[in-house]
Amino acid sequence: MTTQTKELEDHMALISQMYPGLYTHVVPQQDKSKARRRQRKNKGGESGSASEAKKRKLSDEQVHLLELNFGNEHKLESEHKDRLASELGLDPRQVAVWFQNRRARWKNKKLEEEYSKLKTVHEGVVLEKCRLESEVLKLKDQLREAEKEIQGLTERVDGVSSNSPCSSSVLSMEAMDPPPFLREFGVQGYDQDVFYIGQDNYIHGLEWMNLYM
DNA sequence: AAGAGATCGTGTTTACATCA
DNA sequence: ATGATGTAAACACGATCTCT
Structure with missing residues (x-):
């Protein structure tokens, strides 16, 4: 199992939550602790020998035509399946299985793309x-x-005002609430804060704020 | 309503190809 | 030559749908 596949699996639950439409229904999780060991059916009891039962890869032409059909429609009508099967010289069951697997691969690819984007x-x-x-x-x-x-x-x-009669001309902020952004940083209020710049340049109102904007 | 059969999605097994 | 690994075909199984 590749790292990406593992990573993908780890995020499947999240993605399926975000894109619930991707799953048409949820199959209950099987108990993996007792992985079932199924008996292989004898291909419907056909009289095929062991060699006949062997898997053969589909030819390039067969795959090409199947892909073309899959591009048009991801699901096959029964009639279309039979027609395609005879065109390809395959069993309709093989065509059905191929489409089944192809849909699964397509969905996996889509999930991987979706995961990459997210x-x-x-x-x-x-x-x-x-x-x-x-x-x-x-x-x-x-x-x-x-x-x-x-x-x-x-x-x-403070040092100046204690011996200066001009203290009344200094802008006192005593009764003012701090501006919202200062409250955000935990400044609750002003005791006897006074704002001025330089020797004689007092700042009125909240103009001082512009210095820090 | 209920049973049968077809088909689906999902997970697993198996055959085969490729590569170190 | 051989063992590990990846991939695709085939299969199993439960759920769902349609038809009778």
Whole structure:
């Protein structure tokens, strides 16, 4: 069993859940612990000798014609099957079996393709998730830096305002809620945070936010 | 309703081909 | 030459459908 086949099998349940239409009905899982050992039927009790019962590969021409018919229709009407069988010089039963097996191969191939597509999509999603997570970390870092800076500035302002009558002109954020994105990062509110840039350039309202956008 | 027969999907076995 | 492995044909079996 190839690795890919194993991998495919591991995902069959998932795929069949996502694409329930692929299965027309579910055959109950057989107990694999007691794998049955069936007795081979004697080909309907025919008088065929052992050599006649031997499997023969279908010729290229036979397979070609069968493939052509399969391309047109995946299932055979009984009449069509008989006609095709006599055209190919085969037993109608052989034609039926060939179509049965061909449908199984076709379905397996479809499942493999579907699996590959889903795998590609999944890998893309995982990559995007990683990218977003690292972006979140970066933004958190920026936020921490900004908070540190704010704290430093606040301390400076406190030092100045304690002996300055101009303290009333400083924009106080005391009663304001933090902006939504700060709340998202756990900032609950402001104590006595004051925002300003440089010596005399006060920022009004939420304009300071533009510095970090 | 019920039984028979055909056919289906799925899983397994077997014969054969290919390759190391 | 030979053993391992892959593939296709054939088969088994339960489910479902159609017909009578």
